[in-house]
Amino acid sequence: MAPHRGRWRGCGQTAFSKRRAARETSCDSRGTPRSLTPYSRIASRTPRSTSQERNATPSTVSCSHSAQPRTTARRDYFDQLTEQQDTEFAADVDTLAEVVMAVNMTERGTIGCAYYVAWEEKLCFMEDAKQGSADIVEALKLFIEPTVVLVSTKCDEDAAARLEGNPTPGSSDGDRRAGRADLPYLIENRPAVEFGYESAKNKLIKLRIGEDGGPRVTFVVPGDVVPDHWNDGSYETPFAGSQERLLRLSSWINLESRTTVGCAGAVLSYLQRRRATSCVPGHEASASMFLINTVEMFSLVGSMFINSDTLHSLQIMSTESHPNIKPPSGGWASGSKEGLSVYGLFHQQAKTTQGRALLRQYFLRPSLNIEIINERLHTIEAFLRPENTSCLGHIVDSLAKIKNIRLAVVNLRRGNSGGLDKNRGVSSSVWPSLRNFIYFALGIRDSIEELNGGEGLGLMTKIIETFDKQELVAVGHLISSVVDFESSRDQRRTVVLPGVDDELDEAKRTYDGIEDLLSQVARQIAETVPAELDTRINVIFFPQIGFLISTQLAKDLGRGVYEGTAEDVWEKMFVTEQNAYYKNTQMAEMDQYFGDIYGRICDKEIEIVQELAMRVLEHEDLLNTVSDVCGELDSFVALARGASLHNFCRPIMTSDNVVQVKGGRHPLQELTVSSYVANDSDIAGGEGEQTNNTESSADGGPRMVLMTGPNYSGKSVYLKQVAIIVFMAHVGSFVPAAAATIGLTDKLLTRISTRESVSRFQSAFAIDLQQVSMALNLATRRSLLIIDEFGKGTESNDGAGLAAGVFEHLLQRGTECPKVLAATHFHEIFEAGFLTPRRSLVFTHMEVRIDQEATDVEGQVTYLYNIRQGRSSSSLGTYCAAMNGIDMAIVDRAEELILLMARGENLREICAELPxxxxxxxxxxxxxxxxxxxxxxxxxxxxxxxxxxxxxxxxxxxx
Known part of the structure; x- marks a missing residue:
């Protein structure tokens, strides 16, 4: 790495910047030179001044610089300039962060969806989903994470309600709008005509995607308007007819998905409106906004189905309000942060913005492609090899210095050399960010080459092939040979190094020599001022205004204390609170001779920087690709570091429909306790119609594990830990277990927690029923169902009957039975024989020890948190009540009634007896x-x- 780091990094202090300390000198009344505050040339319209002050003694002259134009004026200007640049950058970040999704659901239940990702300049299409439901819309919303959602006015009401946050039926429009305030995206109801198929297809044809690549074959049909001389080579791009573009387009997307194509037309209309409102019509910047360089298809088929209820119940992701009222620059715009969650264990290990974004996609879209999963696991395993510890540390340090270079490229494309964020340090400008990016990217490539066990891994190969050393070094050298980074940091603008342009160097030398000239002129003018006035004379230079004489202001007269002589009249230009500024004949002559020299310097540097930007943009594809690969590398490194930190193991992925875990743990629960008791799991789903109709899988694993046990015994934690282990394995992450064999699971469905809200008209029990209903409708033999205490929200007999019915229904599916983990307190299900014993059903319970002789309540029950075969006969609810402070009289009465019920006594008669x-x-x-x-x-x-x-x-x- 060392040879690459030193080739172009040098950008030390130049002669131009070293002369600052010697620029400004003054003379006191004794003629002794006196050093002044070091001058720093800054990118603003700030004046430089030299003053001559007349003391009480007429024969002495004092030379000094005015502090006001060099401090107050500069500070006010730069505060205004920085605020303007910060506002422009914030708008750029918000624009790049936009994800525009259009969704439509027809009356026949066909769902179409298309979305646009601004920072990737990509338009994605989905295959039309036939006979879909509003649940698919919910999954798409979770899958894409849009910032803007476009909905047709003719969209199905249920689907629109899902997008609007499930408003109460019959609520007013005002209530619906109010309900949208908390949504993480903006909803726009657009006319159905914008979702039309033909108009959308015509808009897609006009994108001209892919015409620059490939052979120049032209396909013209009758009706195409062909320009003159289109075939003589005079046109930079070949002519393409509408049918040719249609053929190209159909090779990337399925144009038969009419609903989705209509959604894409709505997205294109939205982007066109945004361009029109963001830029002046005809401005060249509008051509670089909301570009579409890629179109592709996406599908939910290759991803595990997981809805928001499951993510919330398992704490896969958890967003909470940030305690800091004022967000940091370039940080969380929504005022929220990741809370205690499974994703949060790895989120904090990612160092780059693009890496965290990609890691979040992994957790929102668990893969069902066993090759992709194993590739991720192989990469993580290579990173965690002991001999690679040093290389991994170097990679992490390099990733921490890398920014999302797409932002810099966008700024360069728009001709803006402003900062990448609101900070004022070195890393806040485009050129230092590009230089650091290239420097550390080369360091990453060197570290990857030294990595042991990385041969044959897709990511390692991609890095070696993508990180072109020669081209990256050339770009870095190009930037370092033009930009003066130290001066740019001090002056808060892009400053060009000496030796790049002779005309610029000459102008800077002249500008540097103005200091001595100002001192001489100030001394000459001070000698012409009457001694009795005892005033201070300043000669200053304002860019674009020119040279001015400054004198103290006579506040009662509203002018300076001295305004020249009849032969040399001073023309007042403007006044401030303390000084008045004048021009005379000598100032006019200096203006004519020197002109706006500072403006010429800035203009020349802008030209050079613009040329540099154009040359760097020639390597735009390389820079963007390297940035994306760095994000992918960062996501894998985060998974590896999280696995090492929390002692996770590599799971074995298989196509068998099994879940076998040894020593499984809950990754969040174990962070909150001093010691955690690990438990095993063994469950297998149905094998489908190709196998014999046996009640259990070939390896003997049960299809349903039904848990009982006291409250507080750890049943819910156990259910969640199994689901989390299966989920993490499909992400491609190591899992919290001693060993695990996980079969591909297409859906992870849960009925664990009930999220109630005033915006939902369903009761808690109705929400539970909805969750179970969706699970039963969506479950396949490869699904995993987690059911925790279903039926507890209604009358006990009804709840027990519903729970028993659900369990029996799942078991009767036979070879199509999914993998089911359930917990219940309805012991009457077993005592009444509603669930008959069978090989596919296993009863388990959480072990506890009861000491009847203990005097205190807490000592009577000891929770061991071990899972054991068989079922429990009691929930020990009265012990839990006593431990939580319920009055003992109430607890005793409850135990008395429980005993009477066990004896079969008539509680109605017993309760009717008076004390x-x-x-x-x-x-x-x-x-x-x-x-x-x-x-x-x-x-x-x-x-x-x-x-x-x-x-x-x-x-x-x-x-």
Whole structure:
């Protein structure tokens, strides 16, 4: 790596920058030279000044520089300039981060979708999904993560409701709009005509994608308008007829997916509107905005089906509000951050923006391609070899210095040499970012070449082939030979090195010599000022304004204390709070001789930098490709470092429909406890119609594992850990286990947690039913179903019946039965014999130890968190209630009722019996009532009643 790092990196302090300290000198009243504040040439319209101050003694002259135009004016200008550049950069980042999705669902249930990724300049199409449902729309939303969603006005209501956050039926438009405020994307309802097939096809034909590559074959049909001399070689690009473009287009996408093509037309219309509103019509910058350089098909077939409920239940991804009110520059624009989640374990290990984005895609789109999964596992395994520890450390350090170079390329394409972010350091400009990117990219290539065990890996081969040393070094040398990085950092603009352009060097030498000239002129003018005025004279230079004389302001007169003589009239230009600025004949002559020299320097440097940008853009494809490959490498490195940090193991992926785990752990739960008890898992789904109709798989694994056990015993954690292990294996990650063999699983369906919201009109139990219904409808024999305490939200008998019905239905699927892990507290299912024993069904429970002799409640139950064969007979709910502070009287009464139920007693009659104290109160009240009725009341009934109550009270006390 060393030979490449030193070839073009040198950009030390130049003679032009070394002379700053000696530029400004002044003379005090004794004629002694005095050094001034070092001058720094900055990219602004700031003045430079030299002053002559008249002291009380008429015969002495003092020379000084005015501080006001060099500090206050500069600071105000740069604060305004930086704010403007930061705003422009923020707009660029937001534009590149846009993902525009158009989706439509017809009356016949056909779903089409197309989306555009701005930073990749790519338009993606989906095959039309026949007989689809709103669940597919939900999956697409999760799959694409759009920032803008375009919906046809004729789209199916259920699909539109999913996109709008499931608003309550019958809610007003205002309520619907209010409900959209929390959505992570903007919804636009567009006229159905924008989703028309023919208009969309015509728009796609006009994209002219792929015409520059390949042989120049022209296909013309009647009706095509052919330009004159189109075949004589005078045209840079060959003529292409509409049918030829249609043929090219049909080789990349399926034009028979009419609904999807219509969605693509809506996306193109949106991009056209954005160009029109973002740039002045006809401006050349509009041609570089929202380009489409690639079209491709995408499909959900190659990805594991997983919905938002599953992601939330398993804590695969978790977004929470960021505690910092003010987000950092270029950081999280949504004000949120990744919380405690499985993805968060690896997210913090990724160093680049593109790497984190790709890693997130891996977790949102678990792969079903066993070759892709094994390729990722092979790469992670190579990184984790002990002999590669040093190389991996060098790669991580290099990735930490690499930015998403596509942003820099976009800025160069637009002719903007501003910074990549809002920071003011070296890394905030395009050219240092490009130089650092190339430098560390070459270092990564060298580290990959030294990696042991990387031979034959696709990623390693891609890096070696893509990171062209010669071309990257040439680009880096080109930038370093033109840009003065140190001066650019100080002046906050791109400064050109000496020796690049003779005219520019001469202008800079003249500009550097103006300091001495200003001192001389200031001294001459100061000698003409009457000594009794005792004022300070400054001679300054403002870019675009020219040379000016500055004197102190007489506030009562609104002008300077001195305005020249009749022979040399000073023309007032403007005033500030402290000074007045004038031009005289001598200043005009200096303007005519020197002109706007600073402006000429800046203009010349802009020309040189623009030429440099054009030359760098010749290597745009290489830079973008290297940046993307660095992101891919970063995602693999993050997976490897996360696996090493948390002691994960490599799973064995197989086409068999099994899940076999030894020593499985929950990756999040083990972070919150001092020690974690690992458990094994063994489950197998149906083998399909090609095998004999046996109740269990060929290897003997059960199709359904039904768990029971007390509360707090770890059932839910166990269910989640198995699902997470299966999920992580399909991501291509190592898994939290001692060993694991995972078969390809097409869908991961869960009924674990219920996410209630005021925007959803369903009850908690209705939401549970929806989750189970979707799981039953979507499940195949290769799916994994996780069902945790289904039926608990309704009356116990109904809940038990529904749970038993669901389990029996799944088991009766036979060879098409999915892999099922379930937990329940409905013990009456087993006691009543609703689930008959069979080989495909296994009962398990979480082991606990009960000590009846313990005095304290917490010591009576010890949770061992071990999974054991067989089922539990009690949930120990009263122990959990006592441990959580429920009054012991309530707990005792609950245990009494439980015992009576176990004996088969009639609880209605038992609960109707009165306690002894209540029975005594009723007996006393009855005696008082009878005594009162036996008395013959003539008058004073109140006195008689008091006497009766007194007698009864006395009798009670004596008793």
């Amino acid at each position: 002894v104290n209540e029975l005594e109160e009723i007996t006393e009240a009855e005696a008082i009532a009878r005594a009162f009725l036996e008395v013959d009341i003539v008058d004073q009934p109140k006195k008689i009643l008091d006497d009766i109550l007194g007698m009864c009270t006395t009798e009670t006390e004596s008793t």
